Structure formats: structure tokens, C-alpha cells
Amino acid sequence: MADVVWLILVVSTLFSTQIFADEPFTRTLTTNILCPSAPACASLENNDSYINVAHTSALGQNDALHYIYTSFGAPTVFVARTSRDASLDFNLTRFVSEDVTDRYGSLNFTDGTPDAALALVFTELIEFSDVGDSGQLPSNRTLWHSHDLSSGVWQNSANSSDTENNVVELRMNLPENSSSPLNRSGSIVFRFQAFNGDGKNSKLPHLHYNANITQVYITLENLATRYPNPRFALAMVAVRLNGKDNMTINDVRSIDDETTPGAFHTMNWITPSSSEDVFLQWKPLCYTNRDMQIGNARYTYHRGPQKQKLHGAAHLVEAYFGPLKEIDADETIVSFGETDDKFYTATNYSVWALTVGYGTPPVETISLLVILIISIGLGIPAVLIIVGGLYVIVQRYRRRRSSGYADLTSSYPPIGT
Numbered sequence: 001m002a003d004v005v006w007l008i009l010v011v012s013t014l015f016s017t018q019i020f021a022d023e024p025f026t027r028t029l030t031t032n033i034l035c036p037s038a039p040a041c042a043s044l045e046n047n048d049s050y051i052n053v054a055h056t057s058a059l060g061q062n063d064a065l066h067y068i069y070t071s072f073g074a075p076t077v078f079v080a081r082t083s084r085d086a087s088l089d090f091n092l093t094r095f096v097s098e099d100v101t102d103r104y105g106s107l108n109f110t111d112g113t114p115d116a117a118l119a120l121v122f123t124e125l126i127e128f129s130d131v132g133d134s135g136q137l138p139s140n141r142t143l144w145h146s147h148d149l150s151s152g153v154w155q156n157s158a159n160s161s162d163t164e165n166n167v168v169e170l171r172m173n174l175p176e177n178s179s180s181p182l183n184r185s186g187s188i189v190f191r192f193q194a195f196n197g198d199g200k201n202s203k204l205p206h207l208h209y210n211a212n213i214t215q216v217y218i219t220l221e222n223l224a225t226r227y228p229n230p231r232f233a234l235a236m237v238a239v240r241l242n243g244k245d246n247m248t249i250n251d252v253r254s255i256d257d258e259t260t261p262g263a264f265h266t267m268n269w270i271t272p273s274s275s276e277d278v279f280l281q282w283k284p285l286c287y288t289n290r291d292m293q294i295g296n297a298r299y300t301y302h303r304g305p306q307k308q309k310l311h312g313a314a315h316l317v318e319a320y321f322g323p324l325k326e327i328d329a330d331e332t333i334v335s336f337g338e339t340d341d342k343f344y345t346a347t348n349y350s351v352w353a354l355t356v357g358y359g360t361p362p363v364e365t366i367s368l369l370v371i372l373i374i375s376i377g378l379g380i381p382a383v384l385i386i387v388g389g390l391y392v393i394v395q396r397y398r399r400r401r402s403s404g405y406a407d408l409t410s411s412y413p414p415i416g417t
Contacts, residue, residue: 024210025197027058027060029057029194029195030057031055031161033163036052036157048153056194068088070315071170074148074315076120079214079358081114082114087109089107107319116240118239118241119321120280121239124148125220126234126333127226128231128335129228129229129230130229137233143227152172153172169191170190186222188219207353220351234334236333238331247271250268252266266281266282278357278358281362283353288341301334307329308329309325309329310329336352
């Protein structure tokens with residue numbers, strides 16, 4: 001009986017939660033391509049490469065989030081939380097200046113300093129020789145070949161972005177005669193999208209999103225390789241306001257793998273000392289085909305984060321945070337592939353998804369459908385046991401009653417004989 005009561009309580013609680021849930025938090029989003037349309041950016045186009053800069057503003061009831069995406073220097077996404085009345089003050093002429101000191105302070109906001117800000121810079125693409133077929137980046141750096149992502153040929157993002165749906169796409173390739181792992185047929189694509197409310201991405205691994213989040217899908221397609229057993233890894237550097245605190249990556253486990261079967265882990269790259277800061281989140285999965293089906297999912301592995309001084313060309317970081325030598329950064333490297341998947345050259349394709357957001361990372365919850373299935377699965381056996389037990393009790397009771405009224409005179413002779 002207790003199981004039946006539990007089942008009723010669970011189902012009633014779920015339905016009341018669905019019916020009386022609070023109205024989801026939303027934002028009003030606007031996305032604009034700033035470069036290469038701006039004259040300052042167009043003047044620097046060379047070798048068929050474009051300077052790309054895009055901005056998404058996400059206005060809430062009491063605050064605003066600003067996302068800036070750029071391919072200038074190295075592909076970077078910058079997110080800042082400001083007051084609702086703050087607007088972007090971005091001097092593009094200073095930002096693209098060859099004089100690095102002009103770049104300092106070229107990115108600002110009109111209403112004071114943001115409450116939180118983070119720049120995520122994709123610094124290096126690393127091809128490595130996986131001689132042990134482990135999927136993990138070897139500690140021996142002689143088995144690495146790195147390509148600095150600040151050098152490359154970038155296509156015009158205005159031709160592939162969808163600003164109405166707040167999608168910005170940065171696409172990179174390199175000439176055939178380059179020493180890079182890229183060639184004219186190969187490419188690296190960063191596809192960013194901001195959201196105005198809650199949901200899950202329709203593409204695997206179905207990362208959860210809300211009005212405080214932008215997601216990026218990173219695709220490595222048809223890259224030339226130099227090793228017989230090649231894999232790729234991506235180096236990322238995070239720079240934050242008050243960046244002295246160490247960031248950590250927490251492996252959060254869930255009992256539900258409904259949307260990503262077999263994957264019970266979510267990685268949260270966070271600042272433990274603050275519950276209201278910018279975070280990164282991903283599933284440790286990549287996909288080796290355009291259709292991104294469950295059958296072509298492969299595991300990813302990460303190394304880090306570790307503190308380091310930022311180096312190389314991180315122009316958007318310089319524009320807001322200042323000289324790189326004064327900045328503390330956290331680096332993490334994510335490698336793509338797993339044992340026995342026949343390496344990158346099996347399909348010449350890898351895609352990986354990442355979330356950048358403000359606040360608390362989304363938590364994987366068991367869906368109503370799964371809970372109902374579990375409840376029914378437990379409830380039906382409980383009901384059968386209870387009904388069967390009642391049937392046995394009733395039958396025993398009936399037998400006792402029928403045997404309790406036997407003829408007591410049958411064993412005695414009649415009176416008078």
C-alpha cells in the first residue's frame with residue numbers, strides 16, 4: 001500500500017509542477033554584424049581574409065547580457081553582465097589598430113563596470129599522434145603539432161550568419177601551401193547562438209539552454225593530417241574579471257541519459273568561490289559525422305584547467321582587460337576521440353558543443369516522461385502484489401468460515417437408543 005501512495009504522490013506532484021510552474025525567464029535578443037561592414041574593418045581585409053566582429057544584446061527585466069564574437073586575433077567569445085541601461089561602447093578603429101596600446105580600453109560599456117565578464121579564447125588547434133590509441137593528449141609534446149588559431153583565412157561571417165535567429169558563424173581555412181593542418185577544402189567552424197528562454201538544443205548532445213546562455217558548435221572538417229594515427233585537441237583560455245580565483249572543472253553525474261544515451265556526465269567549468277559568475281559547460285562527447293547520430297558519438301577528454309599568463313594574439317582580451325602580461329588566465333585542452341574509433345581520418349570530421357553562460361550551470365533533470373515510466377514500472381508490480389495478497393487473504397478467510405460450521409452431532413448416537 002505504501003508503494004501505491006508513493007506513486008500517487010509522485011504523479012500528482014509532477015503534474016502540479018507542470019501546471020503551476022513559474023513563467024520562464026526570457027530576454028529580448030538583438031544580433032548585429034559589426035565587422036566586416038564597418039569601414040575600419042573593411043580597410044584591413046587582405047588575402048581574402050575578413051575581420052569579423054558580431055554583438056548580441058540580451059535585455060532582461062533588470063539587467064543585460066552582452067555577447068561579442070570575433071575572429072580577429074584568435075576566435076573569441078566575450079560575455080558581460082551589465083545594468084539594463086548600459087550599452088556597448090566599442091571603438092572599432094582602435095580595436096583593429098596595429099598599435100597594441102590603441103587597443104587597450106577600446107571595448108567598454110556606458111554605465112559602469114559589468115558585474116561579471118569572461119572572454120573565452122580558442123588559442124590553438126593541436127594535432128597529436130595517439131600511439132597508444134587512448135584518445136587522450138600525450139604528455140610528450142614531441143607528439144604534438146600545434147596551429148595558432150590567430151593566423152588563418154576567415155570568411156565573411158555576414159554570408160553564413162543568421163542574425164534573426166541570433167546565430168553567428170566564424171569559418172576559417174588556410175591556403176594549400178601553408179604548414180597548417182588546414183587546407184582549402186578543410187575548415188574550422190565556430191557557430192555561436194544565443195537564446196531568449198529555456199529549452200534544449202535540437203542537435204545532439206541536446207545541451208540545455210536558458211536566457212543567460214550562448215552555445216557554440218565547433219566543427220573540424222577535412223583537416224589535413226601528418227601522423228598515421230592522428231587526433232585533434234582544442235586549447236581554450238578563459239579570462240575573467242577578478243581572475244585571481246582558480247577555476248575548476250566539476251564532473252557532474254546524472255542517473256538520466258535520456259537525451260544522450262550512455263552519457264551520464266556533464267562538465268562544468270566554474271569558479272567555486274562564486275555562484276553568480278560566468279561558467280562553461282559541455283558533455284564529454286563529440287560526433288564524427290554531420291548527421292550527429294548517437295551511433296557516431298565519441299568521448300572527449302580534458303586536461304586542466306591550469307593558471308598561466310596569456311600569450312599570443314588575443315585582441316578582444318586586450319580590448320577589455322588590457323595588456324596580456326598582466327592577465328591571469330585559465331587554460332583547458334579538450335581532445336576528441338576514443339579507443340578503437342580509428343582516429344580522426346576514419347571520417348575526417350569532428351564536432352563538439354560548448355555552453356557559455358552567466359549564473360548557475362543548468363542541471364540535468366529527469367523528464368516527466370521518464371519519471372512516469374519509472375513510476376508505472378514500479379507501481380504496476382506493487383498493485384499486482386497488493387491485489388494478489390488480498391486475493392489470498394480472502395480465500396483463506398472463506399475456507400476458515402466454511403470449516404468452522406461443521407455438524408457437531410454427527411459423532412453422537414441419537415437420544416433414546
